[in-house]
Amino acid sequence: MAKKGSSGILIIGLAALIYLVARKTNSVKAINQYDLNEDGVVDEKDLELFKTVYGKTVDINNPLTVKADFNGDGFVNMSDFGLFIEHYQGRAQ
Ligand SMILES: [Ca+2]
Numbered sequence: 001m002a003k004k005g006s007s008g009i010l011i012i013g014l015a016a017l018i019y020l021v022a023r024k025t026n027s028v029k030a031i032n033q034y035d036l037n038e039d040g041v042v043d044e045k046d047l048e049l050f051k052t053v054y055g056k057t058v059d060i061n062n063p064l065t066v067k068a069d070f071n072g073d074g075f076v077n078m079s080d081f082g083l084f085i086e087h088y089q090g091r092a093q
């Protein structure tokens with residue numbers, strides 16, 4: 001009886017671990033969207049790029065405006081900046 005109980009806990013623990021790993025994988029994917037210069041980190045270089053297109057309308061001839069429109073509403077504005085800051089990693093990474 002006691003053994004049955006502990007194996008149940010083990011399965012829950014394993015499920016939690018798989019969930020955490022899956023979550024981590026998802027967040028890595030999400031970060032890539034904000035990595036404007038695609039160097040693997042969302043930092044001040046991406047912020048500099050973001051600033052060059054801030055306030056602009058998305059233009060297919062200017063791929064950076066397409067990338068920086070994170071919420072896809074056709075404009076690079078404060079809403080996109082808010083999303084960018086949420087994913088900003090800075091120099092720590
Ligand atoms: Ca970057």
Ligand SMILES: [Ca+2]
Pocket residue numbers: 068069070071072073074075076077079080
């Ligand atoms: Ca936008």
